[in-house]
Amino acid sequence: MTDSFFASPGSKAEIEEGERLSPKFDADGLVTAVTVDADDGTVLMVAHMDARALALTIETGIAHYYSRSRGKLWKKGEESGHFQTLVELRVDCDQDAVVLRVRMPALGPGVPGAACHTGHRSCFFRSVPLGTAPSPELKLAVNDEGRLFDPAKVYGAPKKTDTPRF
Amino acid sequence: MTDSFFASPGSKAEIEEGERLSPKFDADGLVTAVTVDADDGTVLMVAHMDARALALTIETGIAHYYSRSRGKLWKKGEESGHFQTLVELRVDCDQDAVVLRVRMPALGPGVPGAACHTGHRSCFFRSVPLGTAPSPELKLAVNDEGRLFDPAKVYGAPKKTDTPRF
Numbered sequence: 001m002t003d004s005f006f007a008s009p010g011s012k013a014e015i016e017e018g019e020r021l022s023p024k025f026d027a028d029g030l031v032t033a034v035t036v037d038a039d040d041g042t043v044l045m046v047a048h049m050d051a052r053a054l055a056l057t058i059e060t061g062i063a064h065y066y067s068r069s070r071g072k073l074w075k076k077g078e079e080s081g082h083f084q085t086l087v088e089l090r091v092d093c094d095q096d097a098v099v100l101r102v103r104m105p106a107l108g109p110g111v112p113g114a115a116c117h118t119g120h121r122s123c124f125f126r127s128v129p130l131g132t133a134p135s136p137e138l139k140l141a142v143n144d145e146g147r148l149f150d151p152a153k154v155y156g157a158p159k160k161t162d163t164p165r166f
Numbered sequence: 167m168t169d170s171f172f173a174s175p176g177s178k179a180e181i182e183e184g185e186r187l188s189p190k191f192d193a194d195g196l197v198t199a200v201t202v203d204a205d206d207g208t209v210l211m212v213a214h215m216d217a218r219a220l221a222l223t224i225e226t227g228i229a230h231y232y233s234r235s236r237g238k239l240w241k242k243g244e245e246s247g248h249f250q251t252l253v254e255l256r257v258d259c260d261q262d263a264v265v266l267r268v269r270m271p272a273l274g275p276g277v278p279g280a281a282c283h284t285g286h287r288s289c290f291f292r293s294v295p296l297g298t299a300p301s302p303e304l305k306l307a308v309n310d311e312g313r314l315f316d317p318a319k320v321y322g323a324p325k326k327t328d329t330p331r332f
Contacts (some may be wrong), residue, residue: 007302016284019306021294032212034200041207043256046198046263059299090209090290090309093282097212099290116259118182124256124265128187133225136173140185143256 038087038101044115119147204253210281285313
């Protein structure tokens, strides 16, 4: 069924630089999805899409993913209300990854939307110190202003999160 | 050997919000690496890192990946000269993906560095039209200003590219 959504892969040059969308799904039927804030470019999260999630995202303009941990379609925000509306969808040269430029609903006056199930705006809220070989003692630094929402209030019991990893 | 680079995974809470780096490598021993321009946030490329590539990136501050197609360590720029110098390395909540904020050498006066083996600045130089269900006839649109370098001049014969997919 999903085959009918996309073009059959052509030559390497056609895949890499042509005008047809022929996604290269991996052995699990997935492409990598990188989701960024459409306005300031912050990388919000990395997830995956199967053919159906990709097709629904294109058709509706709302981000859909495939949850590997739950083994099913995952419409981001279906439990939390934290939907992602696409401004642009990009595909890379070998068509095994996409970038979603999105907007998310603000959580309050002056409080931006948040993509991470931990309550942080971005899943990438920790930085790795550079310049020396890593060791188990290495300490990550938090690079944001902390949680924007309380996961317990948004998701209830931990099992109910709509953002399993992933 | 590489085990000694990183902390052993702790509890889910420690992995997701703690201060230890304990990357969750997949069945192939890889994490996903998203590389963005440190200054304007443009997503330049998506690739992968094994433990050694991640450790070298942290130690040297220069981006190293693992080339899946060549099955070996890949120091980006080793053939092209298009190295990537890290400004920041971020890790996501479940520690199976990293974001590299990098700077690349300008290709000339007013010409930014380019990350894609096709000669484009970003691998994500095509956009997917939104709003209707995808079909094989869907046409991608080019969203950048074209090639910034000639791959044949930089890499020579096609086989020599340092950016296999991937």
